[in-house]
Amino acid sequence: MKPYNKVTSHEVAALAGVSRSAVSRTFTPGASVSVKTREKVENAARKLGYRPNALARSLIVRSTRMIGLVMAEWQNPFYTRMLRQFSERFQAEGYQLLLLTSASDAGVDDAVRRLLQYQVDGLLIVSAKPSEAMAEECERAGTPVVLINRHSPVIRASSVTCDNAQIGRDIFAMLQSAGYRRVALVLGDPGVLTGIERNAAINEAAAAGKDIRVVAEISGCLGYEAGRQAVIDMWKAAERPDAIVCSSDPTALGILDGARLDLKLAVPEELAVVGLGDIPQSSWGAYRLTTVHLPVDEMINLAVEDLLAHLEDPQLEPRPMTARARLVHRDSVRVRPEA
Amino acid sequence: MKPYNKVTSHEVAALAGVSRSAVSRTFTPGASVSVKTREKVENAARKLGYRPNALARSLIVRSTRMIGLVMAEWQNPFYTRMLRQFSERFQAEGYQLLLLTSASDAGVDDAVRRLLQYQVDGLLIVSAKPSEAMAEECERAGTPVVLINRHSPVIRASSVTCDNAQIGRDIFAMLQSAGYRRVALVLGDPGVLTGIERNAAINEAAAAGKDIRVVAEISGCLGYEAGRQAVIDMWKAAERPDAIVCSSDPTALGILDGARLDLKLAVPEELAVVGLGDIPQSSWGAYRLTTVHLPVDEMINLAVEDLLAHLEDPQLEPRPMTARARLVHRDSVRVRPEA
DNA sequence: GCACGGTTTGCAAACGTGTGCAAAACTGCA
DNA sequence: TGCAGTTTTGCACACGTTTGCAAACCGTGC
Numbered sequence: 001m002k003p004y005n006k007v008t009s010h011e012v013a014a015l016a017g018v019s020r021s022a023v024s025r026t027f028t029p030g031a032s033v034s035v036k037t038r039e040k041v042e043n044a045a046r047k048l049g050y051r052p053n054a055l056a057r058s059l060i061v062r063s064t065r066m067i068g069l070v071m072a073e074w075q076n077p078f079y080t081r082m083l084r085q086f087s088e089r090f091q092a093e094g095y096q097l098l099l100l101t102s103a104s105d106a107g108v109d110d111a112v113r114r115l116l117q118y119q120v121d122g123l124l125i126v127s128a129k130p131s132e133a134m135a136e137e138c139e140r141a142g143t144p145v146v147l148i149n150r151h152s153p154v155i156r157a158s159s160v161t162c163d164n165a166q167i168g169r170d171i172f173a174m175l176q177s178a179g180y181r182r183v184a185l186v187l188g189d190p191g192v193l194t195g196i197e198r199n200a201a202i203n204e205a206a207a208a209g210k211d212i213r214v215v216a217e218i219s220g221c222l223g224y225e226a227g228r229q230a231v232i233d234m235w236k237a238a239e240r241p242d243a244i245v246c247s248s249d250p251t252a253l254g255i256l257d258g259a260r261l262d263l264k265l266a267v268p269e270e271l272a273v274v275g276l277g278d279i280p281q282s283s284w285g286a287y288r289l290t291t292v293h294l295p296v297d298e299m300i301n302l303a304v305e306d307l308l309a310h311l312e313d314p315q316l317e318p319r320p321m322t323a324r325a326r327l328v329h330r331d332s333v334r335v336r337p338e339a
Numbered sequence: 340m341k342p343y344n345k346v347t348s349h350e351v352a353a354l355a356g357v358s359r360s361a362v363s364r365t366f367t368p369g370a371s372v373s374v375k376t377r378e379k380v381e382n383a384a385r386k387l388g389y390r391p392n393a394l395a396r397s398l399i400v401r402s403t404r405m406i407g408l409v410m411a412e413w414q415n416p417f418y419t420r421m422l423r424q425f426s427e428r429f430q431a432e433g434y435q436l437l438l439l440t441s442a443s444d445a446g447v448d449d450a451v452r453r454l455l456q457y458q459v460d461g462l463l464i465v466s467a468k469p470s471e472a473m474a475e476e477c478e479r480a481g482t483p484v485v486l487i488n489r490h491s492p493v494i495r496a497s498s499v500t501c502d503n504a505q506i507g508r509d510i511f512a513m514l515q516s517a518g519y520r521r522v523a524l525v526l527g528d529p530g531v532l533t534g535i536e537r538n539a540a541i542n543e544a545a546a547a548g549k550d551i552r553v554v555a556e557i558s559g560c561l562g563y564e565a566g567r568q569a570v571i572d573m574w575k576a577a578e579r580p581d582a583i584v585c586s587s588d589p590t591a592l593g594i595l596d597g598a599r600l601d602l603k604l605a606v607p608e609e610l611a612v613v614g615l616g617d618i619p620q621s622s623w624g625a626y627r628l629t630t631v632h633l634p635v636d637e638m639i640n641l642a643v644e645d646l647l648a649h650l651e652d653p654q655l656e657p658r659p660m661t662a663r664a665r666l667v668h669r670d671s672v673r674v675r676p677e678a
Numbered sequence: 679g680c681a682c683g684g685t686t687t688g689c690a691a692a693c694g695t696g697t698g699c700a701a702a703a704c705t706g707c708a
Numbered sequence: 709t710g711c712a713g714t715t716t717t718g719c720a721c722a723c724g725t726t727t728g729c730a731a732a733c734c735g736t737g738c
Contacts, residue, residue, distance in 0.1 A: 006480065008724055019688045024726060031727095034686060049476060054456040055394045055403065056724035059693045064394065066437070066457075071426075080419040087410075087440040096453065098405070099436040101426040114435065117393040118405075137388060141345065224623060250619075257624040280589075284563060285596040286625035347694060358718045363696060370697095373704095373716060395694035398723045 007048045016044035027052050058119065067307065068115030070100045070108060072128035073189070075222060076248055078277050078296060082126060082148070085300045093308065095121070102128060109134045116141055122307050124148065127192060129155065144310035144318070146303050150193055151320055158310070158318040160302045162325045164194055167292050168201025170327050171274055172212075175243050179337030180272050181212050184241035186230060186255075187219035188248045194276065194294075195247030202245065215239045227254025232262055243272035243333075249279045252289055256332060272333040288331035298323040346387045355383035366391050397458065406646065407454030409439045409447060411467035412528065414561055415587055417616050417635060421465060421487070424639045432647065434460070441467060448473045455480055461646050463487065466531060468494065483649035483657070485642050489532055490659055497649070497657040499641045501664045503533055506631050507540025509666050510613055511551075514582050518676030519611050520551050523580035525569060525594075526558035527587045533615065533633075534586030541584065554578045566593025571601055582611035582672070588618045592626055595671060611672040627670040637662040 009023045016023065018037055025031035026041040033041075044050075058064040067090055073079055087097050098120055100111040108128045115123060116137065123138060123145035130138070130145075135155040138145050144158070151159035175183060183206070185199045199217070206214050216237065221230045227246065231254075234241065246252040252275030259265040259273065267273060268290075275282060275291035282289040302321045310316050329335070348362045355362065357376055364370035365380040372380075383389070397403040406429055412418055426436050437459055439450040447467045454462060455476065462477060462484035469477070469484075474494040477484050483497070490498035514522060522545070524538045538556070545553050555576065560569045566585065570593075573579065585591040591614030598604040598612065606612060607629075614621060614630035621628040641660045649655050668674070 006724090010724080020725085021688060021727080022686090025687090028726080032686065037686080049479065051452070051456050053398075053458060053724050055398055055458055056693085057726070059392075059395055059398065059695090059724085060726050062693080069438075071423075074419070074423045080413070080422075083419075083422070084410075084413045084440065087438055091440060096457065097438040099408075099426055099438045101423065101430060113390070117390050118435065119392060119394055140388065224619060228624075253623065261624045280563060281620055284592065285567075285600040345694090349694080359695085360697080360718060361716090364717090367696075371716060376716080392694050395723085396696070398694080398725090399696050401723080 006053075007050045009050070009052070012041065012044045012048055012050045015048065016040040023050075024052075063121055064119050065094055066096050066098045066118065066120045067122040067124060068098045068100065068112070068118070068120035069124045069126070070102050070111040070115070070128065071126055072102045072104060072108065073126070073192070074101075075188075076250070076277060076279070078249075078279060078294060079126060081296055082300060085297075086124060086304070089300070089304045105129060112138065116143065122146075122311055124303065124307065125150070142314055144307060144314070144316075146307050146310075146318075148299065148303055156318055158303075158306045158321065160299050160306070160321045160323065161193065162294060162299065162323045164197035164325075165201040167325045167327070168198040169205055171198070171245060171292070172202050172205040174327065174329075174333065175245075175272060175274075176209070176212055177336070178272070178334050180243040182215040182239065182241045183212065183243040183245060184216040184218070184234060185214060186221050186227070186244060186246045186251065187217075188222035188251060190219045192247070198247070198276070199245070215241050221251060222248060224250045224254035224257075227251035228258035228262070229254075231255045231258035235263055242270065243274070245274050247276050249275040249277040249282050249289065249291055252276070252291065252332075253281060253287055256287060256289060268332050268334040269338065274333055278328055283330070290330045290333040291328055293326045293328045295323040295325060345392075346389045348389070348391070351380060351383045351387055351389045354387060355379040362389075402460055403458050404434050405437045405457065405459045406434050406461040406463060407437045407439065407451070407457070407459035408463045408465070409441050409450040409454070409467065410465055411441045411443060411447065412465070412531070413440075414527075415589070415616060415618070417588075417618060417633060418465060420635055421639060424636075425463060425643070428639070428643045444468060451477065455482065461485075461650055463642065463646065464489070481653055483646060483653070483655075485646050485649075485657075487638065487642055495657055497642075497645045497660065499638050499645070499660045499662065500532065501633060501638065501662045503536035503664075504540040506664045506666065507537040508544055510537070510584060510631070511541050511544040513666065513668075513672065514584075514611060514613075515548070515551055516675070517611070517673050519582040519672075521554040521578065521580045522551065522582040522584060523555040523557070523573060524553060525560045525566070525583060525585050525590065526556075527561035527590060529558045531586070537586065537615070538584070554580050560590060561587060563589045563593035563596075566590035567597035567601070568593075570594045570597035574602055581609065582613070584613050586615050588614040588616040588621050588628065588630055591615070591628055591630065591671075592620060595626060595628060607671050607673040608677065613672060617667055622669070629669045629672040630667055632665045632667045634662040634664060 009020050012023045013020045022037050023041045025033045026038045102108045102111045105128050108130045112130050112134050126148040129150045147159040187195045256273050259271050265271050275289050278291045278293035282291050348359050351362045352359045361376050362380045364372045365377045441447045441450045444467050447469045451469050451473050465487040468489045486498040490500050526534045591612050595612050598610050604610050614628050617630050617632035621630050
């Protein structure tokens with residue numbers, strides 16, 4: 001004996017004494033129903049606890065009002081914020097989010113495949129990208145996709161990133177004018193474009209000028225603990241940096257604590273630390289980290305608007321979008337050379 | 340000219356020269372198909388890029404393998420962790436998460452309604468609870484639901500919480516034996532059970548004993564900034580506390596910074612601060628907050644196991660589950676009375 | 679009473695799949 | 709070859725909706 005109790009439009013129609021079409025029409029805004037039958041149907045529906053089956057519906061209207069979200073990076077609080085905002089924004093427009101997690105780029109294709117089976121109307125991929133073949137399948141299926149914090153010239157998909165190279169140059173200029181000389185670059189997940197492009201720009205700038213050198217470049221260092229350990233290790237090396245540029249805020253905060261608490265260094269006098277992301281903790285009194293504020297809200301806006309536009313008009317061409325990041329000066333970098 | 344290109348089992352069947360049932364069976368594990376036709380079908384499917392429509396499928400098998408997740412609280416990093424783990428765990432079992440956000444208890448019913456329309460197989464509600472009527476609808480629909488960090492005797496649903504009263508008593512005992520005398524209780528979102536129950540237990544213990552009093556009880560104070568301001572305000576009041584018990588870690592960290600940086604107080608000598616949640620930042624060197632470690636992983640396990648069990652066997656009765664929280668002693672509370 | 683324009687209504691055909699059932703094909707064996 | 713037993717296959721119906729189309733209905737003005 002199953003408690004299988006789903007009530008269908010058929011039963012509502014029977015109770016109300018009308019046809020199934022009538023009940024369908026009362027639940028479709030803008031359909032032609034007389035007020036009398038509408039009332040009858042609504043009463044019957046209420047009595048039975050009827051709720052239209054969204055899946056059966058989407059089968060014939062060819063739109064599920066679900067958008068697939070694949071998330072490949074959770075470490076950074078930054079992405080949580082995205083998740084929340086995406087959920088709220090799309091929910092307001094009558095869409096739901098179908099959420100999948102993927103370990104890395106490798107898992108993305110699987111996730112996308114699953115989402116396509118569920119006939120999602122659109123796809124949001126944060127901090128990862130699908131294979132070219134998979135992207136092509138999306139296109140053939142007519143499913144618009146927007147990449148966040150990733151882009152690829154070979155994939156036909158919208159993307160929103162920020163101008164990492166420019167930020168790299170800004171950081172370089174700041175360190176230079178404050179008189180720092182030996183900078184270390186620490187990268188988190190190798191493969192996340194944000195850090196890579198930024199570091200490339202710094203390297204380039206350093207190669208061009210004479211007075212400031214890149215003395216170390218480590219990668220795979222992600223999170224508070226890793227950062228704290230990394231700075232300790234760095235101090236054992238032959239040449240110690242006087243500025244560390246870090247591709248995630250939590251890592252930078254770990255470095256800050258490692259430098260101050262473990263190594264007893266004076267920040268920013270003896271060592272500068274700059275982060276990436278501007279998470280809430282970075283502004284907290286105990287840290288006051290100089291970092292780059294990623295324009296998450298702007299990025300979210302761009303992504304949402306673009307995806308909605310593509311849902312509206314499938315003919316629209318995908319386009320790359322870039323938001324402008326902003327250096328926020330706090331207390332972990334001094335502003336002028338020491339006297 | 341639409342690029343509408345969905346390929347159906349019909350087309351695959353035609354290309355392979357078999358019936359539609361044959362292609363359906365090749366994609367249903369354990370069905371009876373000869374290797375020869377299976378091969379033909381697989382080739383045709385690959386050539387056409389066929390992917391079974393999960394929605395049409397679930398229409399007839401009466402199971403969508405989607406589970407609905409409604410999230411009412413995002414402030415605390417704690418919940419992000421839950422989200423991620425839920426996603427991964429269920430994904431591993433072949434389920435997807437359909438994510439909805441709700442501002443508060445008020446919005447939960449709406450979210451649940453929407454999820455039911457999508458015929459989710461199960462429901463996870465974190466940090467909020469549906470109305471009694473809505474819970475009844477879920478039951479009639481045969482959709483198991485598990486509540487996280489909430490419970491209600493009147494709702495027939497599984498729930499996982501932790502023993503907040505016990506933790507309240509533990510905190511009280513700790514403060515008492517360390518010789519603190521005037522405790523302030525600060526609550527975040529009024530309505531989140533965790534804090535309420537804990538504070539109630541502390542109040543009760545204080546009423547029973549003689550040597551320690553609750554001198555202030557504020558609520559609606561959530562997040563770093565709010566905490567930092569709150570402690571400043573407290574210091575203007577007639578009677579200043581010597582211990583603050585806080586219902587979220589970020590708030591407690593704000594209080595810590597407010598006390599040390601703004602008020603120039605010595606922690607833990609002049610003031611004790613205890614948090615709730617044990618977020619990563621709380622263990623960081625600059626803070627070392629004494630707090631209670633919520634057993635998130637255990638709670639997640641309980642929730643996942645219970646929901647899966649109910650999906651397996653719909654007859655199963657819902658049950659309340661409680662995980663045990665643990666006080667973690669760090670440096671924001673002294674361990675013995677001052678000399 | 680009748681023709682006429684405009685609304686409402688029900689019929690039936692989709693949407694893309696799974697599955698019971700009986701027919702068909704195959705297997706092994708005498 | 710014939711036959712019993714087993715496996716494979718196709719038909720057709722079901723799942724719960726939406727929607728084009730034509731019939732039914734309604735009110736109105738002659």
